[in-house]
Amino acid sequence: MTNIAPAPALPGWTHTYSGKVRDLYVPANGDDRFLLVVASNRVSAFDHVLEPPIPGKGGLLTELSNWWFSRIPMPNHLATGHPEAPAMPSEVADRAVVSRRLEMYPVECVVRGALTGSGFAEYQRTGAVCGIPLPEGIEDGDLLDEPIYTPAYKAPLGEHDENITFERSAELVGPEVAAALREASLRIFTEARQLAAERGVILADTKFEFGRDPETGELVLADEVLTSDSSRYWDASLYLDAALDRSARLASFDKQIVRNWLAAHWDRTGEPPALPAEIVSRTYDRYRELFVRLTGTEPSATPGA
Numbered sequence: 001m002t003n004i005a006p007a008p009a010l011p012g013w014t015h016t017y018s019g020k021v022r023d024l025y026v027p028a029n030g031d032d033r034f035l036l037v038v039a040s041n042r043v044s045a046f047d048h049v050l051e052p053p054i055p056g057k058g059g060l061l062t063e064l065s066n067w068w069f070s071r072i073p074m075p076n077h078l079a080t081g082h083p084e085a086p087a088m089p090s091e092v093a094d095r096a097v098v099s100r101r102l103e104m105y106p107v108e109c110v111v112r113g114a115l116t117g118s119g120f121a122e123y124q125r126t127g128a129v130c131g132i133p134l135p136e137g138i139e140d141g142d143l144l145d146e147p148i149y150t151p152a153y154k155a156p157l158g159e160h161d162e163n164i165t166f167e168r169s170a171e172l173v174g175p176e177v178a179a180a181l182r183e184a185s186l187r188i189f190t191e192a193r194q195l196a197a198e199r200g201v202i203l204a205d206t207k208f209e210f211g212r213d214p215e216t217g218e219l220v221l222a223d224e225v226l227t228s229d230s231s232r233y234w235d236a237s238l239y240l241d242a243a244l245d246r247s248a249r250l251a252s253f254d255k256q257i258v259r260n261w262l263a264a265h266w267d268r269t270g271e272p273p274a275l276p277a278e279i280v281s282r283t284y285d286r287y288r289e290l291f292v293r294l295t296g297t298e299p300s301a302t303p304g305a
């Protein structure tokens, strides 16, 4: 994988881990009640972190996730207003959140309202996804009659997650928590999909992460929620236009531009080529278009920031 630029040093915080596109910090004073989750401008595709970064991406996705958190009626991990939360470093204030540190459940809570990607691949192999049998004849990108909960085991950081059955998730976290994860994931997805649909956007699938608050024991929604990094969003008018080919119909509001360019300019061997400036700007524009469609406002952070 491309060498990731080192996460920036931030006063009062110690860098502890970097994912493909986000960086985690803990308080430098050893307070284990909080975390800083910083969204970089990095973009990844085909398991590679690409160059150059997309200016403004981290801030836009952080703002979109916070917009959704404020509309989801359940406890979340944001430490906004917590009297003892460490200060937000000004260097990353537009693209980071100070969060309560949770005991994270090792389950990626995936909900699918349409079948594509790894879910469609599993369906093609087995006729089911995560042990849920589906009707014959479903094609890539088809909407499902009802959303399905298709959990994955959160492999150790950096490895691929593995689709599991609900029953396996119950072995991992216990039956009560497994049922609560499924119920919360389906409920949030259903409400978010409706809001998106009212704005002409299809929420095809998404991934939630939950944790347990060590002080209260309550179930808490964590990580990022309903961003175009954790979800697939499609334009409803394009999706319904039968005259278009599949890739145009499933034009997602995220990295499809990047994936299409890479598919045409990289043979998947060695390191991927750097993205041209036009692809970088068009990709930001797609992230921004989704943000504007869903929230009705322009993102606060601008690419030049």
Ligand SMILES: N#Cc1c(N)ncnc1-c1cnn(Cc2cccc(F)c2)c1
Pocket (backbone or CB within 6 Å): 017, 018, 019, 020, 022, 023, 024, 035, 037, 038, 077, 099, 100, 101, 102, 103, 104, 211, 222, 223, 224
């Ligand atoms: N959110 C949250 C969270 C929390 N509130 N408490 C404890 N752990 C986490 C936590 C652990 N991993 N991740 C995902 C992740 C991976 C890689 C880089 C990142 F920035 C982020 C989130």
